[in-house]
Amino acid sequence: MSIRNAAVWSLAAQYATFVIQFAASVIISRLFLLPSDVGLFSIALAASMLVSIFQDMGITRFISGQPEMRPEAVPHYASVSVSIGWTVALAIAATSPFVASFYKEPALIHLLWLIAGSYLVMPYATVPAALLVKDMDFRALFKVNAGSAFAGNATAIALAASGFGAASLAWGVLATALARATIANLIHPVRPRMPSHLKTVKPMLGFSSMSFVLSASGAVGQRSQDLIVGRLLGLAATGLFSRASALAGQLTTLVTGAIGNVFYPAFARKRDAGEPLAAPYLHLVACYTALNWAAMTGLALCAEPLVMLLYGPNWIGAAPLLRWTALAEMFFVAIPLQMDIPLLLGQIKKLVWVNLLDTAAAVVILAIGCTIGLEQAAQSRLAYGLVWWSIYALYLSGIIGFRIDRLLMVYLRSAICALAAGLPLITAYSLGMRGAEMGLPVLLALCGLGVLSWLATLALTRHPAWAEVRGAVGAIAGPLFARSAG
Template identity: 45%
Template sequence: MTAPSPTDDGREPATMSVANAAVWAMAGQYLSFAIQFLTSVIISRFFLTPPEVGLFSIALAAAMVVSVLQDFGLTRYIAGLPRIDAEAQARCSSVALTFSFVVAGLIAALALPMAHAYHQPALAPMLLIIAGSYLFVPLAVVPMALMARTMSFRCHFSVNVGGALAQGIVALTLAAMGFSAFALAWATLANGAARGIIAQWMRPALPWPLRFDGVKPIVTTGSRLTFLYGWGALGTRTPDMIVGKLLGLLAVGLYSRATSLSDQFRMLMSGAIGSVFFPAFARIRDRGDPLGPAYARVIAGYTAIIWPGMAGLALAAAPVVRLLYGAKWMAVAPLLSTISLTEIFLVMLPMHTDLSILMGRTNRLIGLYMVDTAVSLSLLAAGSLLWGTQGAAFSRLIYGAFWVLLYGRFIHGIAGFNVRAVILIYAKSAIACLAALAPLVLTYLLWAGPYVISTGLLFANVALGGGLWLAAMIGLHHPALDDLIGLVAHLPGGRKIHPLLRTMVRV
C-alpha cells in the first residue's frame, strides 16, 4: 500500500477527497490514542507512581522544547509548494537529516545541566535515551509531509498506529520488568524508530545522498517557522518543568497526568481533523476563494464537538480518574476539571497558526506568540507559588480567556469571517453543550455526587447526554450538523445509517 510519487515534472498524483482523508486521519488518531491511552492507564495503575511519572515528564518537557527544530518547518513548506519534484524532495530530506543531529545534540547537551538543576541524577541518562529517538525523525518527516500533500492519510494511519504499538509494547514490557520511568524513555525511542521505518516503507524518501544546493528558500522559511514554533513550545512544553522546579516531583506528576489526559481527550476529538484542514485550506487559498465561510464551518465543527466533550470531562473528572488510574491518583481530579475547561477557550479560534502560515502573516504571529508565552508562563509561575498545583491549573483557565482576546482580531483579519455568524455558532454550540451536560448535573444534584457515582450510572448519563446533544443539534439546525452527518457516510457501515440521519434532520 505505497502512496504514489510525484512525477519528475512535479505533477501531483490523484488525491483522496477531504471526507475520505478525514476518515483515515480520524481512524489513525483514534486507534493510536486508544493504544497510548491504554498503555498510560496500565502503567499508572500497576507500575509507576506519580513521582516516577513526574521525573519522565520533566525530561520529556526539556526535550520537547528543543524538538521544535526537528521538523524545521518542512511539513508546512512542502504542503505549501505549488509542485514538488525529486530534487526538491532531496533538499528537504537533507535539511531534515541535518536538523535531527542538531536536535539530538542539544538534548544530549541538556542532560547533565538538567540533572544538576533538579537534583535528579536519573535525568541525565533519560535525556540521552530521548535524544536518540530524534535521530530517526528525518526518516519520517518528508515522507509524512508528502503523504499529507496528496492527502494519503491511509499511509499516515499505518505510520501513526505502528509507532503507537511499538511505544506501547516497549513501555509495558520494561515497566513490568522494573525499569521505572526509564520504560517511558525507551518507549519514546521505539516510537521514533518505528515511525521512521514504516514511513520509509510506505513512501521512500531517504535523506541520502545529501543535497544542499538551492536550500535557501527552505532555510528561510524554516527559520521563521522554527522561531515561531520555538515560542509556542516555551508556552506549551515548559509548564511541567516550572511546576517540577517549584513544587517537586509529586506535584509535576499529578499536574502532568491532568494535562496529558486533557490533551489526549481533545486530540481524540480534533487532532486528526486538523491535519486534514491545512491542505484543504491551501486549496481554497490557491483557488482565490474567500476563507471566511470555510473557517466558520471549522469553528462550528470544533465547538459543537469539543465544547461538550471537554466540559463533560471536567464534570466527570473524579469518576474518570478513579476508574482509569485508581485511588493513588485521585488528586488529579480537581486539576483535570480546571484544565479541561481551558480547552473551551482554545478551540474558539482554531487553526490560528496554520492560517497565519498559509496567508504569510508569520511575522505578526511571532509577536503575538511572544506575548502569549510571557503571559502563560507568568500566570503559571504565580499560580504555582501562591496556591500550589491547584493554582497552576487555575492559571490555565485565566490564560485561556486571555488567549481569545489576544488572537481574536488577528484571526478575523486573516480569515475574514462574519462575526455575527460566528457568535451565533458559539451560542448554538453552547446550548448543545448544556444539553449534553444536563443529565450528569442532575444526577450529581439528586442522586450521587462525583466521588460516589458508579461507573454504570456515569456511562448511562453520558449516553443520555449524547442523545440530548444530538436532539439539540437538530433542533437548532447547527451548521456543523451537515458536515458531521456527511462524515458518517464514509465510516464503516455508515452508508446504512446516513439516510436515516438525513431523514431525522429534515423532520
C-alpha cells in the first residue's frame, strides 16, 4: 500500500473512531452523567494508566520499526505482551484500595477492577495490530480500530442509560479491549507461545528496557493531569478539565493522528535506505500545523457555543478550559513524532533524559496552576506547551539536521492559514454575536466559511499541505468516479 493510500485509510479510521467516541461522549454527558461522574472515572482511568506503563513496553514500536521480522519470533513476542498485560491487571486490582483511600472514594475500587479486566485482554491485540502497522495494512487496521470503538462506546451508552453511572464508562473500556483483541486476531491471528529460551526475544527486551523508562516518564506527564486536578480541585473540576482536554486531544487525533501512524513506518524505510530526513520532516510539520492549527483556532473561538450545544448547561464550566487547552494543543502538534524519530535514529538513551525533563515541567507547571484555580490549571497548559516545544524543537533539530529558521517559516505560513480559518468567527464576534446564544446552523455556517477561507489561503500561500489535500481528495474521489463510470 502506498503512503498516500495508507494515509487515507488511516484517516478514515481516525475519523470513524472520533465520530463514534465524540457522539458517545455527547450522548452520555448530556443525557446521563454529571461532571462528577466523569471526574470519578477519569481518576480511575488515569491511576490505571500509570500502572499500565508496563503494558506495551515498546513492543509495538519494536515490531513496526524492524527492517526484517522473523516469523518464528512473533508468537514469542505475543507471549511476552500477554505476560506483561496480566501482570499489569493484577497490579491495578491490587492497588485499587489504596487509590480509593487516597481520594476517599470507595467507588474507585469497582472501576479499577473493571479497567484491570481490560488489561487481561488488551495484550492479545498488541502484536497483531503492530504487524498490520508494519505491513502498512491500514485498511485492516481500520476494521480493528473502528470496530472496537463502536463496541466499547455502544456498551457505555447502553449501561449509562440503564443507570450504571461512572461504571458504564469502565465497562466500555473492557468491551473495547475485548472487541479489539477479537477483530485483530480474526484478521491477523497470532497465537502466543512462550519461548524455550530468551534468545528469540532478547532484541525486543533490550529495546523495551529503555522504552519502559520513556513510557514511565510519558505516563507520569500525561496521565497525572487528572490525578493532580482530582486531588487539588475535586471530582467536578476533574470532570470539566478532563472533558476539555479530551475534546481538544480528540480533535488533534481526528485531524492529524493518522498521519503520524503512517509516517512512522515510512520514516523507518527512509532510515534503512540511508535517505536524509530533514526535508520530509519539515514537510510533515507543515501538514501537521496547517491542519491542526486551523482546527484548534476554530475550537478555541467557538468553545462556549460548542459546549452549550453539545453538552448542555451542566458542562458550561468546561468552555473556558477548552479555549486554553485548544491553544496549548497548537504547541504539542508543532513538533510531531518527537518520540518516534529519536527511537528510529538510535537516540533512546538521550531521549530518556529529554523526556524526564519534559515530564518534570508538566507536573510542576500543572500543580502550580491548580493551587490557584481551575481556569489557571488550564492556562498552565499553555505555559507548559511553550516549554515542551522549546525542549523538542531544539532536540530534533540537532538529530535530524533541520534549521530552526526554516521551521519558523513553516510555522508562519501555517499561522496565516489558521488565522484565515478563524476569520469568519472573529468577524461574527466583532459584530456583536454572542457565543452562548449562537445556534447550531449559524455555528456550522461560520465553520464552513472558515474551511473555505482556509483552503483558499493554503492555495494562495502555496502551503506544502495544499498538495497533500489535493492528493488525498484525488485518492478518495478517483476510485468513486471510476466505480460510478463502470
